[in-house]
Amino acid sequence: MKRTKIKAALNATGPMDEITIMGWVRTKRDNKGFSFVELNDGSCLVNIQAVIDHTPEIEAALDRVGTGASVSITGELVESPGKGQKWEVRGRSIEVLGEADQETFPLQKKRHSDEFLRGIAHLRPRTNKYGAIFRIRSELAQAIHKFFAEKEFYYIHTPIITGSDCEGAGEMFRVTSLEHGSTQPPDMDFFGKPAQLTVSGQLSVEMFALSLGDVYTFGPTFRAENSNTPRHVAEFWMIEPEMAFADLADDMDLAEEMIKYLITHIMDHCPDDVDLFAKWVDKSLMPTLENILKEPFKRLPYTEAIDILKKAKKGFEFPVEWGMDLQTEHERFLCEEQFKKPVYVYDYPKTIKPFYMRMNDDGRTVAAMDCLVPRIGELIGGSQREERMDVLQARMGEMGLSEEDYWWYLDSRRYGTAPHAGFGMGFERMLMLVTGVANIRDVMPFPRTPNSLDF
RNA sequence: UCCCCAGUAGCUCAAUUGGCAGAGCGGGUGACUGUUAAUCACUAGGUUCGCGGUUCAAGUCCGUGCUGGGGAGCCA
Incomplete structure (x- = not known):
């Protein structure tokens, strides 16, 4: 034709x-x-x-x-x-x-509510707004690959099905080829052991950072959490770069450069579509994006963040004390009111972070960083990884993890270990940031949420 | 999973104290020689989310279930 x-x-x-x-x-x-x-x-x-x-x-x-x-x-x-x-x-x-x-x-020549359009997710890309969302989604994915290609990172395809039942994040979906309701033991299942859908490609991609240097993975991840919020879905895409011979400061540098690159790329390549969102979806979109581009992000040690929150004249619902994880209200206060721009909070207490994050010299914090952005909250979570075998083993012991299950992961520290760092960025949350769309279900072609698998 | 709110025409919403179920948009029919989500006229369209209850009478009150939304937790 x-x-x-x-x-x-x-x-x-x-x-x-x-x-x-x-x-x-x-x-x-x-x-x-x-x-x-x-x-x-x-x-x-x-x-x-x-x-x-x-x-x-x-x-x-x-x-x-x-x-x-x-x-x-x-x-x-x-x-x-x-x-x-x-x-x-x-x-x-x-x-x-x-x-x-x-x-x-069902589609009329007038505006429909997002809730109604979610019920006809197969037809909503024919509307102006959803057409624009999915064109930007495509462009953003391309821009991610372009960014890493320009920086000479290699693209690694980490597995979707995993046998590690604890990758350090969230509840997992089980994968099986047994009949529904089967009483067969896992060793009779397809892989001869329990299998799950991945919640993160990080442990796998670390192996490739410690081989190829600078690498990233970008693919679907799955969480079986019963989360019902506008920022969570059961299936989402994540970008996870990992750099050998890099520390936490390098990690934050990379994430900041990447966020700014992606925003600039979308503004340059999708002006008409972005304009639609600035006009109809979020009137503050352009000032928000320009504000992110214009200044360096705030870098704030966790301990200082706690001090700021304690001194804030603000009736927080959750009391502030050293050792707690930051609640949504605290994150919002820091980036929306205190600093009015993206904020890195780093060096978190070891007790609230996973085993693979690098222990700091103080013995009570780890080299972790979260990037908080206005409206979205946590856009990125990352860390310098623990490269010292003895410290890593001690941490796993503290957290009750079996070294046998992680034998291949530990091999990377056993043989030629090296400092390295990386992070995970929620692709859909980045998309929410550049479009101003408030609900993650509206930036996914066919969103999967608890009790919802219609398309 | 917890808390709060909502569910009425295809869509977005009204309906006073419990008292005849309505509007705009969309659809259909017709008119119009340059329109811009065209305009104008006429017209059809209802299991008021399901189930049970209170009442002379329930869209409205009570119970329960389902669905959707907002907030929280978990996290990206």
């Missing part, structure tokens, strides 16, 4: 005698003797307008066309005499590719 994408047609530098456009009808306006048909094909936010003079044959076709139908229109591309668009198609013929019954087609 020969067609010109609408994005290309709208960017034309001159008229065209022969053009065929295909897309979905957003609206049709009939007049006596001719009709306007606005088409969108997903290639860009903007529709193209086609003007078609009526003939008996064309009228018969137009009778079958309503909002949502897909059509092919052939004619010429001309400068529009009307206001609102530079180019339009003067149609000579129209072919109806797929009708849409107006009685039942």
Whole structure:
């Protein structure tokens, strides 16, 4: 099929005698003797307008066309005499590719609530807002690979199915090939042992940092937590870079550079789509993004953060004391009120962090960092990893972890260990940041949440 | 998982103290020679989320279940 994408047609530098456009009808306006048909094909936010003079044959076709139908229109591309668009198609013929019954087609020529559109997740990318979200989502994924390629990081595909039942984060989904309700023991299962969906590629990707140097993984991860918030889903994508011969400061440098790179990239490459969000979704989007770009992030040791929170004239629900994990209200206070920009909190108490984070000289904190951003909360969590075999073994002992289960992980410290650091960034949370979309379910094609697996 | 709120036409919402279930948009039909989510006229459209209860009478009150939203926890 020969067609010109609408994005290309709208960017034309001159008229065209022969053009065929295909897309979905957003609206049709009939007049006596001719009709306007606005088409969108997903290639860009903007529709193209086609003007078609009526003939008996064309009228018969137009009778079958309503909002949502897909059509092919052939004619010429001309400068529009009307206001609102530079180019339009003067149609000579129209072919109806797929009708849409107006009685039942759920998308109307008006704004719908996000809640309603979630119920028709298979059709919502045909709306302006969701089309824009998923174009930006694609561009953001590409930008991540571009960023790491430019910095000469290697892209590692870490496994989705894992046999490590404790990767240091959250409840896991079990993977089995046994019949539902089977009483067979795990050693009769496919892998001969229990298997789960990964919650993080970190332990795997560390092995490759300690081989290839600078690496990253970017793929789906799964959490079986019964979380019901606008910031959590059961299946989400995570970017996890890992650098050999790097410490916590290098880690924070990389994360900050990456966030700024991604925001700049999206502003440069998706101006129309970003504009839609700035206008209709979050009026403070542009100031927020510009604010993130303009200054260095605040770097705040956990112990100082606790002091600030203690002195804050603020009725926190949770009392503040050294050793506790920061609550949502504390995180929001730090980045939205105290510093009004992204904040790294680092050097957390060892008791609230996983075994693999590097012990600091004080013996009570570890080289961990969280990057907190306004509105989203924790966008990134990372650390310098414990590279010293004896310290790592001691930590695992404290936390009741079996060295046998991690024999391959420990081998990386046994043979040629080296300082290294990395972090995990929630891809969808980054997408929420650059679009201003408030609910994570609205930046995923088909979100998976507790009791929801409809598509 | 806990706390709070909501569920009425395809969508977004009204409905006074418990007293005849409504509007806008969308749909259908018609009009209109340049419209921009066109406009104008006419028109159809309801198991008031399910189940049980109180009452002469329930969209409205009570119980329960389901679904959705907000907040919290867990985290990215």
